[in-house]
Amino acid sequence: MTTLAMGIDIGSLTAKGVLLANGAPTAKFLCRSLPSATESVRSVASGLCGHGRIEFEQVHAVCLTGYGRFQAPFPAIEKSEISCHGLGAAQCESSVRTVIDIGGQDSKVIALDDRGLVQEFAMNNKCAAGTGRALEVLAHALGVPVEELGPLALRGKAGCRLSNRCSLFMENDVLQARRDGIEKSAIARGIIDAVVERVLTLTAKLPIRSGICLTGGVAKNPGVVAALERHLDQPMIRFEFDPQLVGALGAAHFAARSL
Amino acid sequence: MIHIACDPGSRYTKFAAARPGDAEAIRQVFPSHDADDLGALARHVASALRPGLFEPVQLWMVGDGWVPKRTRSKPVLLGAALARASIGLGESALVADCGGLRTRVFEVAGGQLKRTLENERCTSGGGRFVETMAAALGVELDEIDAVIAASKSPIRVSSPCMVFAESEMISQVNSGVSREDVLAGVVAHAVEKVSTLVQQAGPSGRPLLTTGGLARLAAFRNGLAAALPGTVLVEPPCDPLFFNCVAGLATVYPGVSADVR
Numbered sequence: 001m002t003t004l005a006m007g008i009d010i011g012s013l014t015a016k017g018v019l020l021a022n023g024a025p026t027a028k029f030l031c032r033s034l035p036s037a038t039e040s041v042r043s044v045a046s047g048l049c050g051h052g053r054i055e056f057e058q059v060h061a062v063c064l065t066g067y068g069r070f071q072a073p074f075p076a077i078e079k080s081e082i083s084c085h086g087l088g089a090a091q092c093e094s095s096v097r098t099v100i101d102i103g104g105q106d107s108k109v110i111a112l113d114d115r116g117l118v119q120e121f122a123m124n125n126k127c128a129a130g131t132g133r134a135l136e137v138l139a140h141a142l143g144v145p146v147e148e149l150g151p152l153a154l155r156g157k158a159g160c161r162l163s164n165r166c167s168l169f170m171e172n173d174v175l176q177a178r179r180d181g182i183e184k185s186a187i188a189r190g191i192i193d194a195v196v197e198r199v200l201t202l203t204a205k206l207p208i209r210s211g212i213c214l215t216g217g218v219a220k221n222p223g224v225v226a227a228l229e230r231h232l233d234q235p236m237i238r239f240e241f242d243p244q245l246v247g248a249l250g251a252a253h254f255a256a257r258s259l
Numbered sequence: 260m261i262h263i264a265c266d267p268g269s270r271y272t273k274f275a276a277a278r279p280g281d282a283e284a285i286r287q288v289f290p291s292h293d294a295d296d297l298g299a300l301a302r303h304v305a306s307a308l309r310p311g312l313f314e315p316v317q318l319w320m321v322g323d324g325w326v327p328k329r330t331r332s333k334p335v336l337l338g339a340a341l342a343r344a345s346i347g348l349g350e351s352a353l354v355a356d357c358g359g360l361r362t363r364v365f366e367v368a369g370g371q372l373k374r375t376l377e378n379e380r381c382t383s384g385g386g387r388f389v390e391t392m393a394a395a396l397g398v399e400l401d402e403i404d405a406v407i408a409a410s411k412s413p414i415r416v417s418s419p420c421m422v423f424a425e426s427e428m429i430s431q432v433n434s435g436v437s438r439e440d441v442l443a444g445v446v447a448h449a450v451e452k453v454s455t456l457v458q459q460a461g462p463s464g465r466p467l468l469t470t471g472g473l474a475r476l477a478a479f480r481n482g483l484a485a486a487l488p489g490t491v492l493v494e495p496p497c498d499p500l501f502f503n504c505v506a507g508l509a510t511v512y513p514g515v516s517a518d519v520r
Contacts, residue, residue, distance in 0.1 A: 105422065105423060126420060126423075127381070143292075166381050168269070168360050168421065175291055175292070176325065
């Protein structure tokens with residue numbers, strides 16, 4: 001018999017899901033978060049079931065994570081994003097010891113043991129600087145789509161320094177740099193450096209151990225990955241699995257372990 | 260010569276312009292996102308004064324000393340301009356510049372700037388904060404006062420970061436709280452931030468001049484008066500959004516007055 005375990009991660013900007021069949025990913029789903037977390041959970045569950053290809057009742061266990069994890073419209077276990085990102089990352093690559101997760105509205109640094117379990121973590125959820133949302137705001141100020149910010153930054157020269165305080169102060173710095181005629185690519189690099197520096201202030205509370213990966217939607221931004229490697233002076237582990245779905249993957253494994 | 264003062268704010272870029280003989284400055288505003296080329300905007304502003312063929316135009320940047328590298332201009336220090344404009348307020352006074360991102364409180368005495376206090380790390384409670392929340396609630400800027408007047412029980416803003424507060428406001432409305440109460444809570448948060456900075460500036464009882472876009476809101480000014488008992492709030496002689504710009508212009512071209520009484 002095939003065992004089906006579902007993990008759903010409801011974030012501030014996107015809702016993600018992974019379905020495991022006998023422990024291996026068999027379906028993935030991602031959509032914008034809906035106004036109600038309950039609707040988002042339903043939408044992801046339906047998407048993972050192939051919109052009717054399999055019946056939801058066939059799924060043996062569901063685990064929810066993310067800010068919407070307390071609003072399940074059906075029986076499910078709940079796990080924190082920190083635990084899910086940790087386990088998900090360890091499932092992708094067993095040598096991971098530090099997870100940097102840059103989400104839409106928060107950022108975290110998570111230290112893992114060799115079983116993928118969380119040892120300690122540091123988190124910023126009070127200020128948007130150092131989050132995916134800051135990158136969106138600053139890309140808008142630069143006049144480029146956020147998807148183009150990373151590739152643009154890779155072509156940029158160093159030297160455009162932005163403050164790494166409030167993301168809106170950074171926005172003002174971007175406008176000023178544009179008025180000074182600085183190349184967009186250099187400003188893009190300055191934006192990413194400022195956001196990364198802000199994320200890395202978390203490491204003052206939690207020393208970084210080798211075996212570092214980046215999870216969350218921002219991990220798809222090559223400029224951020226390159227900036228982290230530059231600032232940490234060591235390579236990042238890159239997953240074949242979609243890094244934005246790592247939290248949902250971890251949740252799915254927690255669901256499977258509950259059986 | 261046409262003198263043009265430019266106040267490049269985070270949200271809006273304001274201009275005031277005059278030439279010898281003019282007692283009033285003309286004023287124009289542009290969204291800052293579309294204001295990359297300040298020289299071109301200054302020429303556009305100057306064209307409203309119908310300059311002569313060879314009439315020179317001098318651009319003055321009002322602020323903390325920054326001048327754009329691509330545009331020929333000279334700086335005018337905002338603190339000094341506000342101190343000069345506030346001479347009429349007595350021996351010692353405070354000026355709260357409530358901008359989009361920066362809130363600055365200038366302590367002035369006898370036309371001199373004594374010190375400046377500023378929100379250095381966080382923009383929560385600034386004009387941009389209020390504007391963004393109003394937009395999220397579907398309220399136009401010129402409707403804010405009327406909407407707040409209908410509030411019965413303002414909420415308390417618990418997420419100080421503007422980016423997070425936006426989603427908090429939306430979930431408050433989704434959970435049944437009236438937009439009037441949400442918006443009143445947002446402005447109350449702005450009042451709290453500014454009044455805290457004013458209180459840090461020292462003894463109360465001195466006149467307080469309020470400038471910047473936020474000072475356009477009656478609800479904000481009334482809230483500030485209630486939060487700072489004993490302080491006499493003073494309104495600038497022109498639209499508070501443009502006052503810094505006009506004060507800067509008055510510094511370099513005395514034909515225009517920005518004197519506050």
